Amino acid sequence: MNAPEKLPPLDSAELGRFVDAAWRERIVPQLTEYIAVPAKSPLFDPDWQARGLIDKVVRDAAAWVESRKVPGLTLEVIRAEGRTPVIFFELPATKAGSTQTVLMYGHLDKQPEFSGWRSDLGPWTPKIDDGKLYGRGGADDGYAIYAAVSAIEALKAQNVPHPRIVGLIESCEESGSFDLPFYLDKLQGRLGDVSLVVCLDSGAGNYDQLWLTTSLRGNITGTLKVEILTEGIHSGDASGLVPSSFRILRQVLDRLEDSSTGNLLPSVFHCEIPADRVVQARATADILGDEVWKRYPWACGADGGAALPTTTDPVEALLNRTWRPTLSVTGVDGLPPLSNAGNVLRPFTAFKLSLRLPPLVPGHEAAVALKSLLEDNAPYNAKVTFQPDGRVGDWGATGWNAPSTTPWLETALNAASRTHFGEPLGYIGQGGTIPLMNLLQQGFPKAQMMVCGVLGPKSNAHGPNEFLHLAYGQRLTAAVAEVIAAHP
Known part of the structure; x- marks a missing residue:
């Protein structure tokens, strides 16, 4: 009987040094160039093809990866007529007997500018200040492809065996990933037996430990329009007789939301919160305390103090932003x-x-229900329309609830967190949406999910002053390498 393979030990300190140098020498300079390109997602730039900015950031990322000359890694930019491009890279296994695949995911399209940036900052003006790289898209999540490939390089530098690895980097995530099902179907035969998904498009409860995302909310976006006249009329002549379109809109929204509490009224938009997620929320609340709600940039209130949240109970605050519709x-x-x-x-x-929908509410069904709720029986027989974003028949994005974590992954995540952060792994639900996760869960129901990211307190993705916490990005990259090395 042959002796079991003896794997070379992973030097975590050396891995950390490699990753730190990679960020300092290669990733940050590349992200600085990336931030300067306003590669807005198609939902916010209908002329994205003619403008060519999404193609530019995809080409730049692909060229950077190819320049690293990672042994065995092949890369392809896949394009289809009228669709946003994706980057697909592939690396064969070097771990003996390994037949499973690790899938690494990120995206390169961006949210629009938004207003309110600090006077010395701007969405397309990269700037490093106090260890943070400011600018649109660096944290959400242009860094992902560079961190993923650098994690692989760190393992290669020590000849640490690894499973087969593939990467999928899309460019319409901020528009709801409407092109992604097409590419997943196209690549189905090349993805392999995916046993672990590493998604770097999520967030963190603080910058002191590794955080595993346990759930994501779904989302419906669209335009609600109320028309009462064909042209504007002098308010002295018409008011009191012609109902205000704004007042009608308020009436319509009252069907959906209790304006005094923010609670959504129809049961179709709610689901029961699983008991284990409530337990995890309590544990996370013990770690974060009042920082769960104090982290936001509150305006000055009526009495001179700060404005207040919907609740100051940390557990309820966590559940509100992760498991309740808003x-x-x-x-x-x-x-x-x-x-x-x-x-x-x-x-x-x-x-x-x-x-925002709870993780277990189907997105399209909720969008159909929302359209009917808002449009039917319009007050004053006004013209009320709600047009959901996305393709007809595919409205809304369904959220995601993570599968139970297997012992090997939980052990690896905890070890990586303690090694590179000095603290144990944290668990947190996220209020945002990553459409890919639900798609992958359906396609690979047995796969484990390492959903993490750099969007921690005040990083403010989508809004003004978005930043990437550089030290956290470095440590997260090292943690990803540790977990891949531990893949059984």
Whole structure:
């Protein structure tokens, strides 16, 4: 009988030094160039093809990976007519007997600019300040492909055996990943037997330990429009007789939301919170305490103190932002700026809605229900329309609830966190949406999920002053390498 293979030991200290040098010498300079490119996702830039900026960041990332000349790694940029491109890379296993695949994921498209950036910052003006790299898209999550490949390089530098690894980097995630099912189907035969997904598009509860994402909310976005006139009329002439389109819109939204509490009224948008997620929320609340809600940039309140959240109970705060549905109004049309607001009763009001769904609520079914709820029986027989974003028949994004973590992965994650952060692994649900995770869970129901990211306190993805915490990114990269090395 042959003796079992003796694997070379992984020198964690040397791995950390390799990763730190990779970030300092190669990743940060590349991310600085990436941030300067306004490669907005197709939902926010319908002319993305003609503009060529998404293609640019994809080409730049592919060229960077190829320049690293990782032994055995092959890369392809896959394009299809009318669709955003994806990067697919592949690395054969060097661990004897390994037949399974690790899939690494990230994206390169970005959210739009938004307003309110510090006077010395800007969305497309990269700047390092106090160990943070500011600018749109660096943390969400342009760093992912560079961190993933550097983690692989760190293992190669020590000749540490690894399983087969593939990478999938898309470029329409911020638009709901509407092209991703096409590419997953196209690549089905090349992905292999995926046993572990490493997704670097998530967040962290603090910057002191490794955080594993346990759930993601789904999302419905779309435009709610109320039309009452064909043109604006002098408010002195029409008000009192012509109902305000804004008031009608408020009435319609009252069907959906209790404005005094923010609770969504229809049961179709709710689900029961699993008992184990409540237990984890309590443990996370013990770690984070009031920082769960104090981390946000609160305005000055009416009494001179800070404005207040919906709850100051850390457990309820965590559950509210991860397992309960919530409505946000993210844009408006039909309202002139204050400087140009004359005495006119406006013909229409339109709101851009973003409705976050609990992880277990099907996105498309919820979107159909929302459309019916908002449009039916319009007050004053006004023209009320709700147009969900996305392709007809594929509205809304379904959330994700992680499978139970196997012992090997839980042990590896804890060890990686203690080695590179000095603290144990933390568990946290995220309020955002990564459509890929639900798709992959369906396609690879037995796969384990390492969903992590650099979006910690005040990193503010999508908003002003978005930043990437550089030290955290370095340690996360090292932790990813440790986990891949531990893959059985």
